[in-house]
Amino acid sequence: MPSVQELPPSFGEQAHMPGRKDRVHVLHTKRSLGSLEHMRIDRDSAPPVPPVPPVPAVTPAPKSSSKGHTVVMERRPSRAALRPSAKVTSCEEHYKNKTSMRSVFTDPAHRLYVDDAPLPKPLPDECVVRVRASGICGSDCTSWRKGSIGGHDVQAPLRLGHESAGEIVAVGSTVRNLKLGDRVCIEPGIACGTCRQCRSGWYNLCPQVKFISVAPCHGTLAEYVAHPASWLHKLSPDTDFREGALIEPMSIALASVRRADLKLGHSVAIIGAGSIGLMIYLLAKASGATPITLVDSSQARLDFAVSALGVRPSEVVRADPQGTPTAEAARIIESMSGTRPDIVFECTGFPGPVHVAIEALELGGVLTEVGIGANVDNLPFSDMLHRQIDLRFVMRANSCFEDCIKLLENGIVNPKPLVTHNYTLEEAPTAFAAASHPQAGAVKVHIVS
Numbered sequence: 141m142p143s144v145q146e147l148p149p150s151f152g153e154q155a156h157m158p159g160r161k162d163r164v165h166v167l168h169t170k171r172s173l174g175s176l177e178h179m180r181i182d183r184d185s186a187p188p189v190p191p192v193p194p195v196p197a198v199t200p201a202p203k204s205s206s207k208g209h210t211v212v213m214e215r216r217p218s219r220a221a222l223r224p225s226a227k228v229t230s231c232e233e234h235y236k237n238k239t240s241m242r243s244v245f246t247d248p249a250h251r252l253y254v255d256d257a258p259l260p261k262p263l264p265d266e267c268v269v270r271v272r273a274s275g276i277c278g279s280d281c282t283s284w285r286k287g288s289i290g291g292h293d294v295q296a297p298l299r300l301g302h303e304s305a306g307e308i309v310a311v312g313s314t315v316r317n318l319k320l321g322d323r324v325c326i327e328p329g330i331a332c333g334t335c336r337q338c339r340s341g342w343y344n345l346c347p348q349v350k351f352i353s354v355a356p357c358h359g360t361l362a363e364y365v366a367h368p369a370s371w372l373h374k375l376s377p378d379t380d381f382r383e384g385a386l387i388e389p390m391s392i393a394l395a396s397v398r399r400a401d402l403k404l405g406h407s408v409a410i411i412g413a414g415s416i417g418l419m420i421y422l423l424a425k426a427s428g429a430t431p432i433t434l435v436d437s438s439q440a441r442l443d444f445a446v447s448a449l450g451v452r453p454s455e456v457v458r459a460d461p462q463g464t465p466t467a468e469a470a471r472i473i474e475s476m477s478g479t480r481p482d483i484v485f486e487c488t489g490f491p492g493p494v495h496v497a498i499e500a501l502e503l504g505g506v507l508t509e510v511g512i513g514a515n516v517d518n519l520p521f522s523d524m525l526h527r528q529i530d531l532r533f534v535m536r537a538n539s540c541f542e543d544c545i546k547l548l549e550n551g552i553v554n555p556k557p558l559v560t561h562n563y564t565l566e567e568a569p570t571a572f573a574a575a576s577h578p579q580a581g582a583v584k585v586h587i588v589s
Contacts, residue, residue, distance in 0.1 A: 231270050231307055231309050231321070232309050232310075232320055232321075234270075234309075235259075235268065235270065235309040235310060235364060238259050238363075238364075239259060240256045240257065240258060240259055241256070241257055241258075241259050241260075241362055241363035241364050242254055242255070242256065242257070242362065242363055242565055242566070243255060243256075243257040243299050243358075243361060243362035243363070244299060244300055244301065244361035244362070244565065244568040244587075245297045245298060245299055245300070246283060246284040246287075246294060246297070246298055246300055247294065247296070247297045247298070248287060248293075248294055248295060248296070250284060250285060250287055252284050252568070252569055252572055253569070254565065254566055254568055254569075257299070257362060259364060260364055260365060260366035261310070261366065262310050262311065262312040262315075262366050263312055263366070264312045264313045264314040264315075265312050265314050265315060265368055265369055265370070266312045266315070266366045266367060266368055266369060267308045267310065267311050267312060267315060267318055267324075267366070267367065267369050267372060268308070268309050268310035268311075268364055268365070268366050269304075269306040269307065269308055269309070269324060269326065269364065269365050269366075269367060269372070270306045270307050270308075270309045270363065270364055271304050271305075271306040271360055271361075271362060271363060271364065271365055271589065272305060272306040272307060272381035272588065272589055273304065273305050273306070273381035273382045273384065273385040273586055273587070273588045273589075274301045274303055274304040274305075274360055274361055274385055274586065274587045274588075275303035275304075275385050275386065275388070275389060275559075275584055275585065275586050276300075276301070276303075276571060276572060276575040276584075276585045276586075276587070277301075277302065277303055277353075277389070278414075278575075279302075279353070279354075280300045280301060280302075280353060280359075280361075280572070280575075281572060281575055281576045283298065283300060283353070283354070283355070284300065284572065285576070288355075289354055289355075290354065292354050292355045292356075293355060294355050295355060295356070296355075296356065298353070298355050298356070298358065298359070299353070299358035299359045299360075299361060299362060300353050300359045300361050301352075301353050301359035301360040301361030301362075301587075302326075302328035302351070302352050302353040302359050302360055302388065303328075303360075303385050303386070303388040303389055304325070304326045304360035304361075304365070304385055304388075305323070305324065305325040305326065305375065305381045305382075305383075305384025305385045305387070306323070306324065306326075306365075306381065306384075307321060307322065307323050307324070308320055308321060308322045308324060308372075309364070311369075312369065315369040317369060317374075318369050318372060318374065322374055323374070323375040323376070323377060323379060323381070323384065324372040324373060324374055324375060324384070325372075325373050325375060325384040325385065325387040325388065325541070325545070326352075326360055326365065326367055326371070326372060326373075326388070327371045327372070327373060327388070327391075327541050328351055328352045328353065328359075328360070328371075328388065329344070329346075329349050329350070329351045329352075329371075329536060330349065330350040330351070330352075330368060330371055331343040331344075331346035331348070331349050332346055332348040332349070335347060335348060341538070342538065343538065344395075344535060344536040344537055344538040345535060345536075352367075361565070361568065361587060362565075363565065363589065373387070373541045373542060373545060375545065375549075376549050379548070379549060380556070381588065382556065382559050382562075382586055382588065383548055383555075383556055385586060386548070386555045386556065386558065386559070386584070387541060387544045387545060387548065388541075389415055389416060389419060389584075390419050390540075390544045390547075390548070390553075390555055391537040391540035391541055391544050392416055392419075392510070392534065392536075392537055393416055393419035393420045393422075393423055394423060394537065394540045394543060394544055394547075395534055395536070395537035395538060395540050396416075396420055396485055396508055396510045396534045397420060397423045397424060397427065398540075399508055399532050399533075399534050400483045400485065400506050400508040400532065401506070402424060402427050402429060402483055403427075403428075404427065404428035404429075405428060405429070405430060406429045406430075406482045406483055407429070407430065407431055407432075407476060407479050407480070407481045407482045407483070407502070408424045408429040408431075408432045408433070408481055408482070408483050408484075408485070409432075409433045409434075409435060409472050409476070409481040409483075409484045409485070409497070409500060410424070410432070410433070410434050410435065410484075410485045410487065411435045411436075411459070411484065411485065411486050411487060411488060411493045411496065411497060412435070412436060412485075412486065412487030412488040412489075412493070412510075412511060413434055413435070413436035413438070413441040413442060413444075413445055413456075414441070414487060414488075414583070415558050415583055415584045416487050416510060416511075417434070417436075417485065417487035417510075418434075418445060418449060418555075418558060418583070419553075419555055419558070420485050420487065420510070421434055421445070421449070421451065422449065422553045422554070422555060423547075423553060424485075426547070426552050426553055429483075431455070431476045431477070431479060432455055433455055433456070433457055433472055433475045433476055433481070434451055434455055434456050434457070435456075435457045435458075435459050435472060435493075436456075436458065436459060437458065437459040437460070437461050438458075438578070439458055440581060441583075442456040442458060444560075444581075444583060448557040448558075449557060449558075454475070455475075456475075457471055457472055457475045459471075459493075459496075461492070465492070465495040465496045465498075465499045466499055468496040468499075468500075469496050469497075469499035469500035472496070472500045473500060479502075480500060480501060480502035480503075480505070481500055481501060481502060481505065482501075482502050482504075482505050482506065483505065483506045483507075483508060484497035484500060484501055484505070484506075484507050484508070485508050485510055486507060486508070486509050486510060486511055487510045487511045488511045488513070489511030489513030490511070490513055490514075491513070491514060491515075491516040491517070494507070494509070494516045494519070495516075495519075495520075498519070498520060498523070498524060498529060501527070501529055503527050503528065504527070504528045504529075504530075505527075505529055505530070506529075506530045506532060507529060507530065507531050507532070508532050508533075508534065509531065509532065509533045509534065510534050558583050558584040559583075559584045559585075559586050560581065560582050560583045560584060560585070561574050561575075561580070561582045561584075561585040561586065562585075562586050562587075562588050563585070563586070563587050563588070564587065564588070564589065565587055565589055567587075568587060571585050571587055572585075
């Protein structure tokens, strides 16, 4: 058996479903972002991230196993290591000289461990990417702790991860749009391209989608990943890998804003100040929404939003989990100077905030459900009918990756401060502990190399 670093079975906060976004070149729809050009910001000018509490301790793995492998905690890479390399060939040579690679797995016994895996070779339409940065999604933690996500059970060792960026070290024989050394981010959902949904432009709903990190498809928490070139998105040479790894969750936020049909001047409330909720805040702000209120039951998360993202103190409301929907909705309206929100983004995945959102909305308002959780009972359909409240859901993203890259690389939004914790691949058990336990103070945890 491989060496295992096991963690306690307690659950952290529930996060959004994996951003199973599927992209087919012939269906990709470009959208104009010209209206946002005047709202550029400096990506490197964000306030410093405040200190976070220490990560819960993890029991070290046994020193050896039947394979003789040891899990070693390596020194974290410097910032310079994540910037463009002048010697692209060194990565190619490193790949050519290897016969196996390190990967992060979970299994039906809910273990989380780092082990050796075969080195991938590209099919004719694929590229091999040296993964340089990967975010840990709440769905990764759910697959590990619960052994299932979205009805897909972990029935064998499964490699986790789907928020990744890296550089190309091998190119398939038929690939023409990418080359060795290109920096790319990975879109994890691979749609069939031939079903009714794909052919009508709704490829995010493809019933045959293969979504990496959702059983049985292996994910990207590994040194190298082979992936279809059509689902790799080129980054500029000076884009930080950690920024590239934020494109996948940012695409969920952009899909949410588009589903809500948010326009200049709309009033907006965002319930849930996790990484997706905070990205929605950045996009809503860039889109000209006003006023905006950010709601969360965690004062630490609200303080982080103020200090790291420049959210105004007047824009945050600390929710009372014991409060009634009517009382909590009144607090949201009060924070907006008596204005009811035209749009509410519900990003927690819990039933209670759904009722709060419905109570708070303006006549003809839109509730956009981003969080994925348990079924919600006793929705006030009669009230929603008479107030003409729209209820819209977000399932993955549709043609959002390229636009997210433009928004990031042109400085219109800056999600980089959301990355509060960085670990090496060998430190993955500690990284998952930080991502799973609220007391760690993590917003977005990255594994970098």
